[in-house]
Amino acid sequence: MIEDKNQQRTKLSDLGEFGLIDHLTKNFKLNQPSTLKGIGDDAAVLKFDNKKIVVSTDLLVEGVHFDLSYMPLKHLGYKSVMVNLSDVYAMNAVPTQITVSIAVSNRFPLEALEDLYAGIETAAALYNVDVVGGDTTSSNKGLLISVTAIGEVEHEVYRSGAKVNDLLVVSGDLGGAFMGLQVLEREKEVYKVNPNNQPDLEPYTYIIERQLKPEARKDVIQLLKDLDVKPTSMIDISDGLSSEIIHLCKQSNVGCDLYEDKIPLDPQVISTCEEFNIDSTTIALNGGEDYELLFTISQEDFPKIKANPSLSVIGFMKDASAGMHLVTRGDARIPIKAQGWKNFND
Template sequence: MLHIMFENSDQSKTDLSELGEFGLIDHLTKSFNITPEFTLKGIGDDAAVLDFKEEKVIVTTDLLVEGVHFDLSYMPLKHLGYKAVMVNLSDVYAMNATPRQITVSIAVSNRFPVEALEELYAGIKLASKLYKVDVVGGDTSSSTSGLIISVTALGGAKEEEVVYRSGAKTNDLLVVTGDLGAAYMGLQVLEREKQVFKVNPKNQPDLDPYTYLIERQLKPEARKDIPPLFKALEVKPTSMIDISDGLSSEVIHLCKNSKTGVNLFEEKIPLDPAVISVCEEFQLDSTTIALSGGEDYELLFTIDQGDYDKIKGNPNFTVIGHMTEEAEGMHLVTRANQKIPLIARGWNAMDKKEDKK
């Protein structure tokens, strides 16, 4: 994967117009199968017809815009397709639900040949296969500039299994899956190499030390293992959210929706060694990166203290704090044991994706 970065592809190119009316989306979606148990009708009618049995329907949507959410100079289209699906599935898992279907709409300018869109759809197809979701609809339009991908994901969950952002209680433990900050640092590495490439296109950088970071940025995986793990451990989180915008802002969402405060312990935040070393290289503070970096697609949740024994020692989980009375406020407790107010770092509304979910 890393070797194709910054190379100019010279594959054969088919102009979009050659496929004619209705040809493009048929061509791109002809190989998509459906799961008859949950999808009665997929692509090919005015709308899809889905069967959720006894389950409630979970729905979420996300839009990815070229030049805002991705840069095609280092994001291969196949990865982009894969990631566009992951971003949405992550939201479904964050409800403790199982994704079943997605719809995918794209707006694309004529500068993309058919082969480029085939790559994009190859990534979408791979994601849908690995995560067992059916592609049941979509729309393909031209755009005056760039590429825009809009994905909607549908999932199912029994009503009593759904976990909202709003159920955390005082003294609940705050827990996170995986580790944080790697996707953001992967982006920093890619941005740096892009600048180097501009100056010296013949330079072939050694990106091996950054493999984990770059993969977290270019090919994130949604945590499909976590909802079944909760079931196996007989734990139901009291609240949950996925980490798309950075730990800090997600913790604040849980607190505000649950009307609690929080003490988040800096020393507990899980960081991969590669994040720590690349933060040193870039002279960035790794805690700040974990709090504000975003795009980790890990799950952040709270559990009752009585459930602690059920998750203790599980390598998927790290307890990073506990909820407090709302009046106590939201704080980061630093390694020096200072309490500093937690703020939603991040970017201006229009520089970074505004995710209402």
């Protein structure tokens, strides 16, 4: 009951989000024969009898991960499922079940939670996962959603399998979710000043949808299977391209050249970046929440994917000693640094 005021205090922001879970669990032992992979990838891999399953979990916190002033609850429910399914797909697995827990303050009426669960139900039906459990409790402030996803996998793909000379490939396009967020934040400020102003969001429909209603790339996993391409490593892009490239390189012990002119950008991302006077490459590198898949393939698989509009080869894996660099349009080589989400900043 008596607090020691002289205890050592290290701020969480000194460590950063990525380091924290690793730091806290670094001494944890794995003893179960059914555990193939614990902490450190997009999901854990377990093996029961001859079936391998993956397990991934995420928390979404109001005021940190979402703002209900522009995020409809139905979309939030949908997105909270997508965030987790994306991790399952990033293991080359197929999701089968989820559990959904919420902590919610009394300011939310039942009808708000019905909207949230309608979004969860829509996502579960569309991605063919069963909602098999959960917990509901009150919170002192705001809304928090915790989703755990389970999937089946035949050939799991880890972050650690990239080889020198592999090609770096990304699905879809990048930066949209982040720029959608910028537009929504701007309109929120406008709305505060003049609630009668009707914003024209027509020029931003794609990027706003990327922010409010992302889709996990179920189709890409199916596509890779159909094309008979087995990625050597894979991760989903939740924190931004730079940060995910660093994860792949560090865990695979390789380096990487990323080509700026190959990074796929939607025209709406480019035009909105111009409007906001932000460099679109910076956004693609550091904007999060695109939920695209980033993976490496051996060069012999290149012919199988090169014609595909959903996939872009954006880089080349090198020896670890070469480091990780962005090769700019002007042929400059800039070291890749993680920005990602800095949730623990003061």
